[in-house]
Amino acid sequence: MLRNTRARWGALSQLLHWLVAALIAVQVALGLVGVALPLSMAKLATLARHKSLGITILALVLIRLLWRLSQPAPALPANLKPYERRLARLTHASLYGLLIALPLTGWIMSSARGFPVSWFNLLQLPNLVTRSVPLYHAMVRVHIALAVALGVILALHVAAAIKHHFVLKDDTLRRMLPGTASARAEASETIKE
Amino acid sequence: MSPARIARLMIPWLALRTAAIAHATPGPVYTLIGAHSTLTYTFTQAGAANQGRFKKFTVRFDPDAKRLAVRIDMRSFDTGDAQRNSILGGRDFFDVARYPQARFTATRLERTSSGYLATGPLTLRGVTRTVAVPFTWRIVETDGRRVGLLEGSTVLERLEFGVGQGEWRATEWLGNAVTVRFALRMAPVAR
Numbered sequence: 001m002l003r004n005t006r007a008r009w010g011a012l013s014q015l016l017h018w019l020v021a022a023l024i025a026v027q028v029a030l031g032l033v034g035v036a037l038p039l040s041m042a043k044l045a046t047l048a049r050h051k052s053l054g055i056t057i058l059a060l061v062l063i064r065l066l067w068r069l070s071q072p073a074p075a076l077p078a079n080l081k082p083y084e085r086r087l088a089r090l091t092h093a094s095l096y097g098l099l100i101a102l103p104l105t106g107w108i109m110s111s112a113r114g115f116p117v118s119w120f121n122l123l124q125l126p127n128l129v130t131r132s133v134p135l136y137h138a139m140v141r142v143h144i145a146l147a148v149a150l151g152v153i154l155a156l157h158v159a160a161a162i163k164h165h166f167v168l169k170d171d172t173l174r175r176m177l178p179g180t181a182s183a184r185a186e187a188s189e190t191i192k193e
Numbered sequence: 194m195s196p197a198r199i200a201r202l203m204i205p206w207l208a209l210r211t212a213a214i215a216h217a218t219p220g221p222v223y224t225l226i227g228a229h230s231t232l233t234y235t236f237t238q239a240g241a242a243n244q245g246r247f248k249k250f251t252v253r254f255d256p257d258a259k260r261l262a263v264r265i266d267m268r269s270f271d272t273g274d275a276q277r278n279s280i281l282g283g284r285d286f287f288d289v290a291r292y293p294q295a296r297f298t299a300t301r302l303e304r305t306s307s308g309y310l311a312t313g314p315l316t317l318r319g320v321t322r323t324v325a326v327p328f329t330w331r332i333v334e335t336d337g338r339r340v341g342l343l344e345g346s347t348v349l350e351r352l353e354f355g356v357g358q359g360e361w362r363a364t365e366w367l368g369n370a371v372t373v374r375f376a377l378r379m380a381p382v383a384r
Binding site (some may be wrong): 133 | 240241276360361363365366367
């Protein structure tokens with residue numbers, strides 16, 4: 001139930017997937033609003049929440065990655081062409097990479113600016129680098145570039161999920177959804193065995 | 194004259210002279226050696242400790258007369274970030290154009306178990322409040338000269354002095370408590 005099977009994602013993987021998906025949506029909004037606001041208490045609060053959520057996402061993604069590596073992931077659908085398999089693997093690897101790199105570059109940005117990061121006003125995190133204005137400006141550019149890349153990869157990820165569900169009509173999306181252990185998934189697993 | 198008689202005659206004279214010295218010439222007054230002294234403050238911004246410092250200030254400490262006077266050039270503050278400095282120096286915070294100087298003058302100096310407690314008015318951003326500042330005082334030999342080390346810290350509430358106007362009065366993302374720390378190296382000077 002909690003663990004993955006060859007046919008579908010377990011409960012913990014599903015929970016982490018959708019939790020991170022929801023947090024990314026909030027995170028993008030906080031980031032855009034935070035940058036747009038003039039220097040004010042609202043800007044301070046918005047960016048502080050953006051940093052706290054970013055650290056949360058980093059922790060959740062690392063947990064998810066460890067969990068994934070600790071057990072087999074469901075097999076890719078059998079109907080994929082070789083280039084689609086490569087693309088799927090590349091997309092998933094990029095998502096993990098970006099979801100780790102984005103919080104880290106944000107953290108480095110804050111450290112370089114000389115504004116230490118606090119996790120929800122509860123825990124102050126150490127600065128990753130010493131204060132450096134050039135490094136701060138460089139990290140701003142990298143952070144934005146990575147955010148744009150995440151947008152592109154996410155669009156591809158979502159488009160693929162929609163294609164699998166509505167066009168190919170397979171279980172790729174369903175096996176990341178709770179309570180829909182379809183007969184087909186079980187059947188295909190049985191056939192493979 | 195026997196040595197014993199000389200000694201008997203001298204004792205009252207020595208005693209008188211010692212008393213006269215104690216009254217007429219008390220110990221030295223100390224002023225700041227700027228290069229080795231720091232005056233910093235720590236505040237909480239978005240849940241994290243941030244630091245600022247003052248680069249120009251004067252201190253005069255007279256241990257015998259129990260006087261301590263501090264003058265701070267408010268325009269000399271620095272938090273290490275240009276954007277933050279520009280807003281901190283402005284009307285909503287230090288308002289350095291209108292209030293270029295902060296002053297603390299101890300009107301009472303008490304000995305405590307660990308040092309001294311200086312109590313007196315602190316004028317900051319045009320607001321005067323009585324504050325109590327604990328500190329330690331040591332005379333040490335450094336680079337072949339005798340200097341005084343005056344060290345301590347105190348916690349101030351920024352809103353008491355109007356540091357943070359309008360929306361900046363809220364304390365969730367910018368804490369009210371500000372810890373002021375000082376480590377001052379002081380040289381004896383003629384009165």
